[in-house]
Amino acid sequence: MSATIEIRNLNQFYGKKQALKDVNLTIEKGMFGLLGRNGAGKTTLMKVLVTLLPKSEGKVAVCGRSVEKAQEVRRITGYLPQEFSMYPNMTVYEAMDYLGVLSGLSRLQRRQRIPQLLERVNLQEDRRKKVKTLSGGMKRRLGIAQAILHDPEVLIVDEPTAGLDPEERVRFRNLLCETAEERIVILSTHIVGDIEATCENIAVLDRGEIIYKGTVPELISMAEGRVFQAEISKSELEELKRRCIVTSMLTLGNNVMVRFLAEERPFASAKSCEAGVEDAYMYLMHERGGETGCSDSYL
Amino acid sequence: MFGQLFVKECRQTAKSLIYWLIVLVMIFDFASQLGDMDIEKKPEEGQEDYGNKLSDDKNVIMEKTLGLLAEEYNRQNYTTYPIGFYKSVTVDEEEDRRIGEIIAETTGLSERTDVEKAIKDWYGARQEDTEGTGPVMTEQLALEPVEGLRYERFEQLMKEADDILGGGSSYAVPGLEGNAVVPKTYEDAVVEYENLVEKDHLTGGYARLFSDYMVIFLGILPVFLAVTRGLRDRRAGMRDLIYARKGSSASIIVSRYLAMLVMIVLPVLILSFIPLSRCLAYASAAGISADIFAFVKYIFGWLMPTVMIAAAVGMFFTEVTDTALAVLVQGAWWFVSVFMGIDSLRGGLYGWSLIPRHNTELNFAGYYENFAQLVCNRILYASAAVILVVLTVIVYHQKRKGRYRLAWKGIGRLKRQI
Structure with a gap:
């Protein structure tokens, strides 16, 4: 199976409104930044990739699997939505365990992976804390942990640093970069600093169209x-x-x-x-x- | 995966406030109705009262029904229960004249004054018969039908009277038997007791009584659990995290549904140990062979279909609308069912009610004769619940792919354009 995401002639409509216009992208292993203003179509593109939205036209394949085969794509993708939380009365560990079951992990796999991941996102000490008591930054870190719980080939994170303080933001970016060593990570954001600090390859989306795709140095050279x-x-x-x-x-x-x-x-x-x-x-x-x-x- | 998800759903349910409120309501229902349950004693000859029964003698049915009609005609006011709710009906002159004609044809009393006199005479005679021996007014007036009145013609005329009154009256043809309440004889009481002991093995009768009380609240409580569970993902902001998982829509929905059923039925099973232990103690002392599994059988056969449909309605409407609409839908259905069930408390009149009633440990005959109807009723609701769960899985699956949301918005847009 190919280790890339291939998007060909993707068009997305909400009724008469066109949210994505003829999007063509090839995304390879490592950090990939998707930059654009609010409302540019980034979240729509993310949702098509994680099979939460059916594509209107075009071809989209995630590591060789068409997004029409939702269950296959879900098996190899991790997703951290822009707005999310977890059941407030669950502890950090319980929430991870619940999502682990939904990802089809066995009890043994969960017992091994959850402490490792919580350690990695610096939440192991807080594993017995209820989700409702976590700070914004802790929730985001928990979000990343849940997204890579099933060791996906692709990780898609939508506006992950919005609302984080500078220290948490830096910590979160580093975490993403570490995660990208072994998989495709797509970082969708309108915060240019996040892209600058983490991505080598980027695409800029404006009003549903890709207006730039290439490396960060190439983009900089334009200015x-x-x-x-x-x-x-x-x-x-x-x-x-x-x-x-x-x-x-x-x-x-x-x-x-x-x-x-x-x-x-x-x-x-x-x-x-x-x-x-x-x-x-x-x-x-x-x-x-x-x-x-x-x-x-x-x- | 399914088993582990099911266990996790059970745990989630056990941690929810709404679940414990539901359990409290069930305990309250049980304690208030069956908390001081007495076991039926063997009837003794010469007892003052053996209770009442419904007569299947057509003559008695006609007499009692005509007595009731004459009383209401004389009062010029009729009581009806359209869709189970009380309604006082006053008829216009033409309708009053027609009801007068029906009474004349069935009893021979052609004038209102004749009817009034007949009523007075009947109560006067009862008073003389029972002078000093107890209350007389509780006995229901009976008027003898005219000689040669065929039962079919009687039914035709009663149906006409019911139509005039707008339906739901005591003269509706299925249900005329309910007017023929007559005192039980010693022999009747002995037969019923023997049925309880020999055919119901004591526990069967009390399991029915237990089910009768529990089914009332179990017709509505599961919907609250289903609605809160359905809305929890969205409220907690966890929906996309779950939607994007590998787990199949069927395993997610069915595990939630089964967890709800198990967690609702569990306290019912525990509560049933109380009447069961009393029955077993009595049976042991009286040398009766009791059926130790009777309560379990009735809980799964009688109560479970009601729990299943209430929970399924809750899940389906919550998933379709993303609102608590299911509470309104199930609430309305439950309300109507409870009120319509008032006429069938004695058992045996199960019909297609969501809440089949049998408010006595006796009347095994009523249960036995209508067992097939009860089974059909329960199979219908269990099947409808399964269909609703399958539909819920389909809707949930489409929502996970973003299709249902788009279709919903598309319909809204189309409506605006129209």
Whole structure:
């Protein structure tokens, strides 16, 4: 069986509304980032992959298994939805055990794997705690543990770091990277920092269409030579914001240190900077005529 | 996987508050109705009262029914129970005239004053007969039918009277026998006692009585358990985690369903040990050969189909609508069944009721003669429950694939367009 996810000409409709438009992707082993704004169609794509939504048109195969064969696909995929919890009165161990049974694991397999996984996500000490007493970060870690409980070939995580504090976010990203050593991990997010920190290959989804697919360095190269930094007065800021994409700013007394995108150096004091994923993403969205566009005079 | 899932579902049920509330209601029901249950003693000759029975003598049925009709006609007010609920009916002039004609044809009393006089005369005569020996007004008025009145014609006229009153009256043709309440004789009482001891082996009669009380609440309680279980996945935010698992929809739904049945029936079985032990103690002292498994047989044969259908209705409607609608559906059905069952407390009139009643340890004959009907009734509900569970599995399976949700939204959109 192939160890890739193949998506060919996938179209997805909700009534007359088209949620995915002619999506073509090949996803290989390792971390794969799916980036896009809220409502871009990321969750729809995730749900098609985990067989929670029937595809309208096209072909989708997960490790050689068509998504139409739901039970086969479910056997080899783990899923961490964007919004989830578990029965609040169950303990951490009980919740894992229950989901383990639903994944078809034997008692012996559960006894071996659950403590190992809880150890790995740093929840072994909390195994007797009720789910309702867990913090957001602990719940997310438990979510990852349940998703890889049956040792799936594919792990699909949808917006996993939303609402986590910075420390938990870093811990969670590391956990995902470790998990990706032995399987395909698809990380769907609108947080560019998560992708930058974890993924080599990415796709950017906008209004149901894949507008970029490739490596992170390739994406960054699209913005190279177009990222500038300058210290300007506050009165100039509004004019700059009107004319181009300001990606960050830092107030320094009466002045502001701004980072922005432009095709050419717009004024002498602007210094060229090394592009990051966020810069490239913003540039890409503008190229697509998105809401983040800059005026013609600069871009 | 199924066995382990079943055990886990049982544990989940045992940890839910709603389950223990259900158990408390069952204990309350049992304690209030059977807490101080006395075992039927052998009747002795010369006893003041041996209870009542329904007569199957057509003449008695006609007399008692006509007595009832005459009383209500004289009062110009009729009591009916359409779909089991009490209703006071007053007829218009034309309808009153027609009922008067029916009474005239069946009793020969052509004027309202004649009817009034006949009633007074009957009660007067009863008072003289029983002077100083006890209450007389409890005995039901009986009016002799006119000579030559055929039973078929009597039934035709009673049906007409029932139609005039809007149905659900004492004159509805299936059920006229219920009007013919007559006192039991010593011989009747002995036959019933012998049936209880020899044919029912004592425990059979009490198992029926136990089932009669328990079936009332078991017709509604399982729906609460099914609805809360059905909604728990969504409320807990666990639905997608479960949907995305390998486990088949059939094993998930059937394990939940069986766990519900077992957890509901378990306290019923435990409660049945109390009347069973009393019966066994009495049987041992009286030298009666008791059937030790009678309660188990009745729990699974009589009660289980009701539990099955109530739980299945709960699961099905919850899965279809994602709401607690099932409580309303089952609640309405239960309410109507309970009220309609009031007329069949003596047992033997099981019909197609969700809640078959037999509110006595006696009347083995009624049970025996209508056993086939009872079996058909129970098979019907058990089969309907199985069908609903299969439908629930289908709906659940489609929901897991996102199909049912889309279809549901599609219907909503279509309706808006229309």
